[in-house]
Amino acid sequence: MTNCGPGGSGTESCCASLEVTGGTYYRTYDGAGVSGPAILAADGGPTGETDPATVSGFRLDKYLVTVGRFRQFVNAVLPADGGAGYTPPAGSGKHTHLNSGNGLAATGGGFEPGWASADNVNVAPTGANLALGGGYATWTASPGSQENLPIDDVNWWESYAFCIWDGGFLPSEAEWEYAAAGGSQQREYPWGLTDPGTANQYAIYGCNYPNGSGCTGVANIAAVGTATLGAGLWGQLDMAGDVWQWNLDWYAAYAASTDCADVTVASERVVQGGSAHDDASYLLPPARYDDPPESRDYNLGFRCARTP
Numbered sequence: 144m145t146n147c148g149p150g151g152s153g154t155e156s157c158c159a160s161l162e163v164t165g166g167t168y169y170r171t172y173d174g175a176g177v178s179g180p181a182i183l184a185a186d187g188g189p190t191g192e193t194d195p196a197t198v199s200g201f202r203l204d205k206y207l208v209t210v211g212r213f214r215q216f217v218n219a220v221l222p223a224d225g226g227a228g229y230t231p232p233a234g235s236g237k238h239t240h241l242n243s244g245n246g247l248a249a250t251g252g253g254f255e256p257g258w259a260s261a262d263n264v265n266v267a268p269t270g271a272n273l274a275l276g277g278g279y280a281t282w283t284a285s286p287g288s289q290e291n292l293p294i295d296d297v298n299w300w301e302s303y304a305f306c307i308w309d310g311g312f313l314p315s316e317a318e319w320e321y322a323a324a325g326g327s328q329q330r331e332y333p334w335g336l337t338d339p340g341t342a343n344q345y346a347i348y349g350c351n352y353p354n355g356s357g358c359t360g361v362a363n364i365a366a367v368g369t370a371t372l373g374a375g376l377w378g379q380l381d382m383a384g385d386v387w388q389w390n391l392d393w394y395a396a397y398a399a400s401t402d403c404a405d406v407t408v409a410s411e412r413v414v415q416g417g418s419a420h421d422d423a424s425y426l427l428p429p430a431r432y433d434d435p436p437e438s439r440d441y442n443l444g445f446r447c448a449r450t451p
Contacts, residue, residue, distance in 0.1 A: 147206050147291060148368045157209050157291070157367070158309075160449050161378045163318075165200040166326045169193060170317060170397055172429055173331070189329035196317045196400035199241060202449040203314060203322050206367040207381050207388070208305060210281050211290035213297070216305045217268045229308060230266065231258040236307040238315075240450040241402050247315055247391075248403040255391070255406050258307060265300035265437070272296070276441030278360035279420075291366040293386045293444040299412050299436035302389040306447035313391040314448035315404040316413045316431070323383070323415070323428035325376035332426055333375040333382040339423055345373040346384035346426050347419045363419045364442075379446075383426035386444035387414045387434075394433035411435050418442035 147157040169192035219229040234257040237246030245254040273282035273296045281292040297305075303313050314322075323333045332339065332346070339345040343352045347365045350358040368380045375382050390413040392405040411433035417425030420442055424430065434440060 144211065147209070147366075149366075149371055153368060155205075155368075157206055157212055159205040160202045160311075160447075161205050162451060163198075163201055163203050163322050163377045164326070165198050166321070167195060167197045168321055168324055168327050168329060170196050170320060170400070170429065172324075172329050173427060188331075192329065194397040194400075196321070197402065198318055198321045198326075199402050200451040201238070201240075201314075201318060202311075202451055203318070203377070203379055204311075204446045204448070205379050207293035207386060207444050207446050208302075209291050209367055210283070210294050211286070212309075213268070213282075213294040213305065214286065214290070216308055217273075219308060220266060220268055220304075230260075230263045231304050231307040233258060233260045236303055236312045238312060238402075238450075247406075248401065249407070250395075250398040250400070250403055250405045251407045255404055258303065262300050265298065266304045268297065268301050272439060275439045279364075279441030281361055281364060289361070292361070292364050293367055293381070295364070295386050295441055295444045296439045297389075297444060298439055299389050299434075302445040303391070306445075309447055311447035311449040313389060313445065316390040316392040316415070317400050317404070318448060319388065319390050319415055320428050320431075322375055322377060322379055328376060330376070330428065332373075333379075333428060334373045337372075339373075339383075339426060343370055346370050346417075346423075347381070348384040348417055348426055349422055350420055352419060358420055365419070382416060382428075384417050385419050386416070386442050387418050387432070387440070388416045389414055389443070389445040394431075414443060 172189040
């Protein structure tokens with residue numbers, strides 16, 4: 144838990160969480176805002192800015208959740224003695240620092256509901272489920288050389304439950320993109336204008352890791368924090384590439400947004416950030432995609448947010 148950083152040989156806590164200063168930005172820019180890749184502006188700056196959103200300050204974890212961190216959660220949910228495992232308390236996981244403890248405003252009225260006890264059955268981080276990605280799965284039955292890789296093959300409920308268990312919550316789509324965009328800077332990539340290149344310095348994408356030899360599966364996924372030059376404005380790493388990241392929101396058209404999330408039940412949740420096996424167009428902060436919450440896709444992981 145204390146060796147995150149470049150190549151899995153760093154000396155920083157994998158649980159490091161960094162302050163994100165609140166503000167207002169545009170959720171749609173550079174031709175993005177619909178499912179699929181963003182479109183890079185010819186001059187390198189933001190264009191077509193629409194869908195303003197205001198976000199209050201919060202903390203966002205510096206690193207993606209690793210296999211090693213997730214292993215502790217699995218042990219809590221599925222204890223070795225076969226006894227009753229951890230389940231999130233009903234209503235937990237809200238942004239309790241907002242709206243007098245009620246959490247994020249809901250785009251359809253009211254506030255975020257927090258954890259629903261009916262979803263306890265959807266938290267099943269068994270070895271078989273975490274290996275559904277086959278040769279792309281980062282989970283191993285026993286601790287080994289992949290403990291500092293980002294966990295993948297987790298469904299939305301397991302990501303949310305982990306963050307609650309770990310004292311936080313899933314970031315809303317607006318929060319996640321705000322941090323990736325550098326807030327009102329509306330950055331082209333989380334780190335700025337520099338093209339990501341193929342040397343794995345800014346982002347792990349396009350099967351360039353470890354040596355550009357092509358797509359071979361889990362070998363293309365790097366230890367969290369490997370792309371050290373890819374830090375965002377507030378210091379978070381891997382906001383682009385390595386694995387896609389679950390957001391709190393259901394996938395829907397944007398609505399006016401001040402500390403809000405779309406919690407109206409739909410068919411798919413928002414994922415962002417691109418992955419080790421996708422091209423550079425998905426690395427841009429406004430690029431959004433969608434997956435059913437039950438998905439256990441390879442290249443799909445998460446990070447947690449916390450109260451400021």
